[in-house]
Amino acid sequence: MKRISIADGVEFLEAPKQESWFMNNGLLISGEEVIMIDGRFGGEETLAFIRENNVSRYFISHFHIDHASDAWRIAGETDCRPALNSTEYQxxxxxxxxxxxxxxxxxxxxxxxxxxxxxxMGLQYIPSIDPYELKDIEAISKGQLLAVPAPGHSPGHYCLYAPQSNYLYACDLGLDRFGPWYGFPHCNLNDFLASIKKARELGAKQLFSSHSPVVRERVGEAIDRIEAIIERRHEKVLNAWNKGKKTVKEIAQEGIFFQRTDVHGKRAIPVMSYWQESMVKCHLDYAGLQAEDIE
Structure with missing residues (x-):
């Protein structure tokens, strides 16, 4: 795991594996207290890092399974308290x-x-998990990080901007190979595109994120690529619609988002099919189209 300084008292924690469901990058903030935002490096490795660095709170950026997994172990096996953004903690x-x-x-x-x-994945529910506010991150970092609400991926998703270095932590905006993910009913393409626009307008010099290596060159192009992926997918959805496929299930069978739905085993195919259908519905909603199989 690499530690890269991105502002005074703020380090980017680069996980040993990128593009992985079982690991993600994160931030270590040493300010009013020592906190982590995400950062999964393997179960035991994460716990050891938290203990060695006297991390008092572990802020989960958003509730998705690849970010919230193992938080129950942090709560039960260390002195660190997990917390989730106040929009999603429940x-x-x-x-x-x-x-x-x-x-x-x-x-x-x-x-x-x-x-x-x-x-x-190692996910368990945490009935007593605490909420945190974005202003808490700004206060703990002593203003080194500015929170930028960036919904679309999830209701409480956000980015963090370091004005001193002009670096942006884009969290799960979609810089990995798959691109932007919006497979739940609360996901919204208008919100997602607005969040991409916010990230672009910051004009960051370097780009950090949850699942991808650091982007040190052509940062604008990397952000534009996220929007381009959405546009390509949208064109494919509309093409299917115009060919007479008027239900979500019919369009989902085109495999626009996931060419294979058995990557987590045959029993999990209905789950990945559901994600695929939810993403189709996002595009139909964005286009103002009503599928025949949607009540």
């Missing part, structure tokens, strides 16, 4: 809350998520 408190927030319950796949994906 989602991680119970099965019922998670089922509603993700739409898994309504789609009939919540049991599969709990039986297959959650054990695989």
């Amino acid at each position: 989602y991680l408190q119970s099965s019922e809350n998670m089922s509603r927030a993700t739409g898994y319950g309504k789609a009939g796949v919540h049991r599969l998520v709990e039986e297959i994906l959650m054990p695989k």
